[in-house]
Amino acid sequence: MAKNQSGLIRNLREDDSRAWLLLAVAIFLLRVTPWSMAELWFDEVLTLQYFAIGQEDSTFLGIFRNYIMANNHFLNSAVYWWWVRFLNYNFTAHLLRWPSLFFGLATIAVVVLHWRYFLGRRWAALAAVMLAISPVFGAFAYQVRGYSLAMFLATVALSGAMEISFGQLRRGQKLACTACLLLPLVMPSAAMLAPSLALLIFLQQRSDKQSWQCALARSLPCLLAGMLGGSYYLTLWEQFQRASQEAGGWSSSWEAAGAIALGFLAHAGFVALPSLLGFLFPRWRDRNHPGLLSSYDRQLWFCCALPIIALLCLRFGGRAPFPRVFLVYLPAVTLAAVWGAKQQGILRRARIIYPAVVILLTGCLVENACSYLTRREVLAGKSPQNLLQQYYRGASDNREVVSFLQEKGLALGSLVLVNEFDATSFRFYWQLAELPPQTVLAGNRAPQDFYRQQNFSQMQLFVLARNEFEAQQLFYRAGHKGPFHQVMQTDLRTLFAPGTYSRFWPSQEQSEQLLEKAWHNK
Incomplete structure (x- = not known):
């Protein structure tokens, strides 16, 4: 009797989504609060001065007609235009950054409360812990920039794609299309998520033996929504061209690719290994899913890797994009890693608290190592700025x-x-x-x-x-x-x-x- 009772208590704790949500929120806030109290850095100041505060005659709608530089993440600037005035121009750093922190918390909430219908409660909780302690997610989720909002919308869009594939088609289309429509209005590079999700839905539908017509009918709406959102920049084409040329980037596509891969691996940690090994090496694949794209996690990896490789090879403007441009794929990387780990027998049978503790320890270790390296490089006169190192983070x-x-x-x-x-x-x-x-x-x-x-x-x-x-x-x-x-x-x-x-x-x-x-x- 006592043994059965203890087992029941254990299951209640591991399946309690609300408890896991509170835990993930606490971890996230402990992680980012010291950074949110630090001074505003270069890009944050530009966002505030040129768009959120603006000139004396600037208006709310004027934000959407001003693209003199790529720092204007339209929807994010609109949120901060309102927030700065709500605070009566109080520029206390941790108060000013509350909207971005809210979007970061909302992302974690969507993962815990919605992804549980597809991953299960325990594995959705594990994905939320991965985001909360992530040295990548937290490093950008607090900034007065559009990254936090973009990652939130990317999570909603991915939730919609899962609904289309495994849940309710109508609700999934609403979620995916709305998020894909809004993403380019945060930053134009976020439009690349829409074709990735359209391809993901198409591949999953075909693997479920759906017809070509059915697969296309279910995958095209989010692609069209993303194209519609991105087409807004045609109304600002001259400003957009000029800002894109001045935005800069990395001189080496190989270095950018290495920084992206390293950042995503540090984010997903050991949880990504089963899925990645199956994606790269046929001998590591499940016997029931021997094909490259026969499992959902490998389809996710493929749909993430394809546009990233394409953009790095095309090198618009003669330079590779900044690695932070690809933060919209962080939720998809999280889902792919957890989905693949869930299929492994050892991890599937283990108590979820064990991999959660390993994720927490790994996240803390990676963050401490990156902070140490960043400090050394800054004192040496360098300004590291990638997915794992930012010269400005936590500085005052x-x-x-x-x-x-x-x-x-x-x-x-x-x-x-x-x-x-x-x-x-x-x-x-x-x-x-x-x-x-x-x-x-x-x-x-x-x-x-x-x-x-x-x-x-x-x-x-x-x-x-x-x-x-x-x-x-x-x-x-x-x-x-x-x-x-x-x-x-x-x-x-x-x-x-x-x-x-x-x-x-x-x-x-x-x-x-x-x-x-x-x-x-x-």
Whole structure:
């Protein structure tokens, strides 16, 4: 009796979707809250200044007619246009990022509460834990950018595709078509998910022995919805072309492919191994599904890999897309990994808490390793930015330096020279402190030897750099070839000024001399 009762309690705990949802939400918030309290970084500031805040005469509808740069994720900018005004222009970082955090939480909720009808309660819970602790999902789900909203809509679209294949056709079409219609309005590259889902539905219907006509009829609506959403950019074609050419990217498609693969593998972890091995090697496939595309998880991998490879090979604009462009495939990678693991006998019979603990430990280990590597690279003067490493994540150096200069009374009448990666964020907090933005110069845009000009030479020059070598380069850019000294140091940045000692307060040597003199007098 006692044994049966304990087994019942165990099953209740493992099948309790609400408990798993609360656990996944708690893990996600613990993961991203420290990052959400950090300063706003380059792209977030551009999103706020040009679109969410805009000019004095900017309107809500004007957001959808302004594509001067690829930073305008239309629907996300519209959400933040309303949110900034709701907060009465309060730019406290963790409050400002609440909409993105909400979409991240909504993604986890959809996985737990809807995917359980296709994966089962336990495996849907495992997928939610994978997202919550993911070093990839959490790193982008808190930003004032469209990635969190795009991943949420991608999850809804994938849920609709599963409904079409295994559930209610009408409800599935509503979910998939609505999400595929909206995705391009978040960011144009998200339109590629629609053909992937259309192909997935078609392959699944054909594997279920449906006719070609039936498979096409069920797969085409979401494709047409995605094309309709993407066609909006035809009304802004000149702006779209110009913004696409200026958006940049990676010079090497191979490096971009490696970064994408590494990020997705770090996200899915060991759970993806059974499914990936079956996709790549015939000997690892189930006897009941020997074909390459005969199982749903391998169909998912195929539909994810095909457009990614195509875009990396086409290299629009002569460069490979940024890896973060493919975040819309993160929910599909999650589903493929969990679906494949579910078919394995060992994992299917094990208590779900065991793989969940391994996922949590792996996620923490990967995150700590990436944070360590990122810190080393930033201090070396690099700016890593991929799916696993972001030079700005969790940083508050620019905000701290602005506060320091203001508190010490050094901000007015000073020039601050900053590298191009930090300048936008630094200038944003400089303006929030009601200081003149023209006194902050970006290293790549500042005129050569500007500090030798008469109108600048009377001002105090500060340089914010990641190390002394970068500081020397920035001082040379300003026209100062002499010595310089450290004024203040934050976690990953150092503030420098010309000269061999500080004119603002006693140096360490002077302080020691004053202490010795005071002791002698005593």
